[in-house]
Amino acid sequence: MSLVNFTAREITCKIVYYGPGRSGKTTNLQYVFGRVPETRRGRMVSLATHGDRTLFFDFLPIELGSISGFTTRFQLYTVPGQSYYNATRKLVLQGADGVVFVADSQARRFDDNIESLQNLQENLLEQGVDVRQMPIVFQYNKQDLPRDLVLARADLDEALNFRGVESFAADALHGSGVFETLKGISELVLRKLAVGGPAA
Amino acid sequence: MSGLNPQFRFDTLVVGAANRLAATAARAVAEAPGTVYNPLFIYARPGLGKTHLLMAMGHAAAAIDPRLAVEYVTADAFLESFATAVAGGQGEAHRRRFSDVGLLLLDDVQFLSQRREAQAELIRLIDGLQAAARQIVLASDRPPAEIEGLDERLIRRFAGGLVIDILAPDYETRVAILRRRAEERGVAFGPGVLEAAASADSDSVRELIGSLNRLIAFQAASDAPLDPMQARLLLGSPEPAGIEAQDSVPPAEWSPPGPASAALPPEAAPRDEFADFLSEVSATVSQQVESWRARVAEAVLRWEGEGYRTARLERLLSEEVVADPHAVLDGYAEDVARLRAIGAELAEGAPALAGSAELFDPDNVAAAEALLERARHGVNPPPAPSPHWRLESFLEGASNRIAVRAAQSVAAEGPGRYNPFVIVGASGVGKTHLLHGLGNALAARGGVVACLGAHEFVDELIDAIDREATAAWRARYRAVDAFLLDDVHVVAGKDRTQDELFLLFNLLLESGRQMAFTSAVPLADMQGIEPRLLTRLEGGLVVELPAPDRALRQAAIERLLAARLDGVDPELAAYIAARPADSMRSALGLVQRVLNAAEVQQVHPTAALAREVLEGPVTRGPRRAASRVSGVLAPTAGGIRSREKMVWEWPDAAARLIEEWR
Numbered sequence: 001m002s003l004v005n006f007t008a009r010e011i012t013c014k015i016v017y018y019g020p021g022r023s024g025k026t027t028n029l030q031y032v033f034g035r036v037p038e039t040r041r042g043r044m045v046s047l048a049t050h051g052d053r054t055l056f057f058d059f060l061p062i063e064l065g066s067i068s069g070f071t072t073r074f075q076l077y078t079v080p081g082q083s084y085y086n087a088t089r090k091l092v093l094q095g096a097d098g099v100v101f102v103a104d105s106q107a108r109r110f111d112d113n114i115e116s117l118q119n120l121q122e123n124l125l126e127q128g129v130d131v132r133q134m135p136i137v138f139q140y141n142k143q144d145l146p147r148d149l150v151l152a153r154a155d156l157d158e159a160l161n162f163r164g165v166e167s168f169a170a171d172a173l174h175g176s177g178v179f180e181t182l183k184g185i186s187e188l189v190l191r192k193l194a195v196g197g198p199a200a
Numbered sequence: 201m202s203g204l205n206p207q208f209r210f211d212t213l214v215v216g217a218a219n220r221l222a223a224t225a226a227r228a229v230a231e232a233p234g235t236v237y238n239p240l241f242i243y244a245r246p247g248l249g250k251t252h253l254l255m256a257m258g259h260a261a262a263a264i265d266p267r268l269a270v271e272y273v274t275a276d277a278f279l280e281s282f283a284t285a286v287a288g289g290q291g292e293a294h295r296r297r298f299s300d301v302g303l304l305l306l307d308d309v310q311f312l313s314q315r316r317e318a319q320a321e322l323i324r325l326i327d328g329l330q331a332a333a334r335q336i337v338l339a340s341d342r343p344p345a346e347i348e349g350l351d352e353r354l355i356r357r358f359a360g361g362l363v364i365d366i367l368a369p370d371y372e373t374r375v376a377i378l379r380r381r382a383e384e385r386g387v388a389f390g391p392g393v394l395e396a397a398a399s400a401d402s403d404s405v406r407e408l409i410g411s412l413n414r415l416i417a418f419q420a421a422s423d424a425p426l427d428p429m430q431a432r433l434l435l436g437s438p439e440p441a442g443i444e445a446q447d448s449v450p451p452a453e454w455s456p457p458g459p460a461s462a463a464l465p466p467e468a469a470p471r472d473e474f475a476d477f478l479s480e481v482s483a484t485v486s487q488q489v490e491s492w493r494a495r496v497a498e499a500v501l502r503w504e505g506e507g508y509r510t511a512r513l514e515r516l517l518s519e520e521v522v523a524d525p526h527a528v529l530d531g532y533a534e535d536v537a538r539l540r541a542i543g544a545e546l547a548e549g550a551p552a553l554a555g556s557a558e559l560f561d562p563d564n565v566a567a568a569e570a571l572l573e574r575a576r577h578g579v580n581p582p583p584a585p586s587p588h589w590r591l592e593s594f595l596e597g598a599s600n601r602i603a604v605r606a607a608q609s610v611a612a613e614g615p616g617r618y619n620p621f622v623i624v625g626a627s628g629v630g631k632t633h634l635l636h637g638l639g640n641a642l643a644a645r646g647g648v649v650a651c652l653g654a655h656e657f658v659d660e661l662i663d664a665i666d667r668e669a670t671a672a673w674r675a676r677y678r679a680v681d682a683f684l685l686d687d688v689h690v691v692a693g694k695d696r697t698q699d700e701l702f703l704l705f706n707l708l709l710e711s712g713r714q715m716a717f718t719s720a721v722p723l724a725d726m727q728g729i730e731p732r733l734l735t736r737l738e739g740g741l742v743v744e745l746p747a748p749d750r751a752l753r754q755a756a757i758e759r760l761l762a763a764r765l766d767g768v769d770p771e772l773a774a775y776i777a778a779r780p781a782d783s784m785r786s787a788l789g790l791v792q793r794v795l796n797a798a799e800v801q802q803v804h805p806t807a808a809l810a811r812e813v814l815e816g817p818v819t820r821g822p823r824r825a826a827s828r829v830s831g832v833l834a835p836t837a838g839g840i841r842s843r844e845k846m847v848w849e850w851p852d853a854a855a856r857l858i859e860e861w862r
């Protein structure tokens with residue numbers, strides 16, 4: 001995927017929301033979908049099971065219009081969190097320009113977070129992507145739950161965010177931290193325009 | 201004038217209360233450098249226009265007096281060049297470089313903090329410039345006294361001129377700056393928008409320009425022009441006093457998720473998160489995408505500072521849409537690299553051409569290539585083999601078969617066969633003919649063949665040393681495809697020539713180019729030649745070219761007679777060939793004598809005439825005997841076989857003179 005196409009004057013950013021099942025990835029996209037004016041958004045594709053679990057992936061295209069002469073669009077994807085859908089995760093991860101890792105802040109989901117993060121690193125590595133070069137931010141979701149059920153942002157940072165990238169506390173259901181996360185990853189992805197020059 | 205941003209001029213400088221004093225002083229200095237406020241020291245927090253002011257002075261001073269040398273340099277660049285000069289033992293050259301400057305603009309002086317050596321150098325420089333009534337202007341982000349570890353003497357010198365500061369721009373100046381920059385960018389805003397932006401807390405002009413960039417980006421991505429309220433929201437500016445309540449946006453609060461209501465325009469929503477997001481993305485994209493312009497501008501400054509023509513890059517800046525600016529920058533850098541390589545080669549081979557204008561125009565690398573090509577071959581090519589001596593015309597016989605076949609083999613196969621190829625033989629046996637013949641054969645294969653005598657080689661070197669042009673002389677031979685040197689024994693005792701020959705030898709051998717040498721002295725008997733050179737000569741193929749045998753002499757004589765007469769008299773040729781001769785030259789000399797005598801006597805040359813010419817009339821016998829009485833004893837043929845070289849054997853003085861002349 002070409003991040004910036006100088007000839008066609010297009011910028012396309014593919015951002016993948018990654019994380020364990022039921023951590024709130026689809027909820028993030030739904031909140032964003034709800035806030036984007038109709039004229040700016042495409043149809044949100046969501047393939048879900050009866051239990052509202054993501055079966056394949058969610059896809060939300062957002063048209064940001066012409067910025068500095070470049071037609072700019074964001075494509076937001078989620079991956080299915082359940083461990084047996086790894087093939088789909090690999091597929092969705094292909095060509096990603098940035099990753100939002102949505103962690104479930106609940107203490108009981110601690111191991112699921114670790115496992116999913118390791119899975120992300122394995123899948124990136126398998127695709128020949130240097131994990132250190134991939135723009136990534138962490139979102140610690142469900143911070144609205146009672147304090148005794150969730151881990152603090154500092155604890156989650158220590159457990160997951162060993163690269164010290166930007167992290168956001170969030171309550172995706174009510175929207176808190178959703179756009180902050182999206183801004184954070186967008187900034188990282190777009191900064192690569194200048195650093196990396198035109199992508200192939 | 202070097203290193204000045206063309207945008208930073210007095211006419212693009214917005215002057216307000218905060219910088220009026222500094223701007224006035226700067227103008228006064230620019231109009232009469234070295235006469236008022238010397239040195240002029242300007243300090244201000246980053247982003248308040250110090251560099252702009254410095255460069256504006258440079259432009260103005262140069263416009264008034266185009267002959268004035270203006271130099272802009274940052275303190276860290278000054279430090280780096282000073283350190284490099286000192287490391288290379290060129291401290292004095294570094295000093296000279298700045299001592300000729302009429303207006304020196306030294307930016308970011310705070311970087312001299314704790315650099316004692318560089319500070320001492322700067323003191324010397326200031327003293328030198330002041331003594332010569334030349335101007336120095338310095339800029340720093342803090343006053344001299346606050347620069348840590350700054351030499352007291354420097355502080356005193358700065359105080360002796362004028363130390364002046366620039367403050368943060370006031371509101372009116374900020375508005376004026378925004379208006380001017382928006383106009384330069386060709387962007388129009390609604391009433392009150394720029395004023396709203398100017399009301400934001402801003403510590404520097406750079407921040408102000410950043411705010412303007414945000415506004416431009418947001419407006420470009422919006423369907424409708426910005427209004428002042430949106431500008432304030434975007435930039436976090438305080439609301440002006442007395443603003444109507446309905447114009448203000450309610451405090452941010454979280455809304456439940458759900459589709460955006462069509463009834464509520466984005467700006468009327470309690471908090472338009474998407475608009476915020478769009479604003480941030482727009483600013484980032486604008487900054488990043490437009491960063492190529494900054495990179496191109498930096499490149500223009502850099503290359504222009506180094507003297508290269510930057511028309512290609514300047515065209516890029518003037519274009520609205522550029523397909524791939526990175527490729528253009530990379531291509532330009534590649535062309536500059538090629539020009540530098542050409543310049544380096546010219547500096548080595550033809551220093552007089554090293555400063556040519558062709559070497560500074562990346563848009564016309566072909567001209568530089570042509571210049572290099574001319575320098576390599578066209579201007580002063582090395583001596584070529586004589587066209588009169590061809591390898592095909594070299595007579596082959598039993599005595600010289602090995603040497604001739606080897607030469608033919610070298611000519612046919614090139615340096616892969618025998619390199620170097622060394623021909624050893626007495627004077628007059630045909631070494632030079634064989635060498636030049638080989639040279640012509642090699643030249644026919646293509647490429648430049650240098651073929652010359654060692655005497656000529658030595659003379660050229662002496663001349664080059666005399667003209668201080670050894671680099672050019674050296675490069676001329678280093679560029680050849682084959683190098684053939686006649687009479688290499690002549691370099692004996694000439695150490696410098698041997699050094700040059702040794703270096704040339706190694707270079708040509710390593711690059712697989714053919715070399716051939718002749719010597720009248722067997723290599724084993726050579727004296728005064730350095731062993732390192734001698735062993736290299738022995739490392740190729742050394743062949744001996746012996747004196748021609750009788751059959752070979754006869755063939756050569758017949759060929760000469762055939763060329764000069766209508767028919768060849770076999771008896772004449774056989775007679776002359778039978779005469780003792782230790783070289784082909786002497787054998788052909790006999791023919792020449794006979795032909796001369798025939799011409800004088802106006803008769804056809806015959807064996808009888810030859811006998812008379814070469815042996816003399818029978819009546820001369822007693823004369824020869826008488827001469828022996830004089831005490832001079834002619835050696836036998838075993839000692840000197842060329843009887844014709846004995847003066848009393850010569851029939852007349854004219855023949856002797858002709859022979860000597862020949």
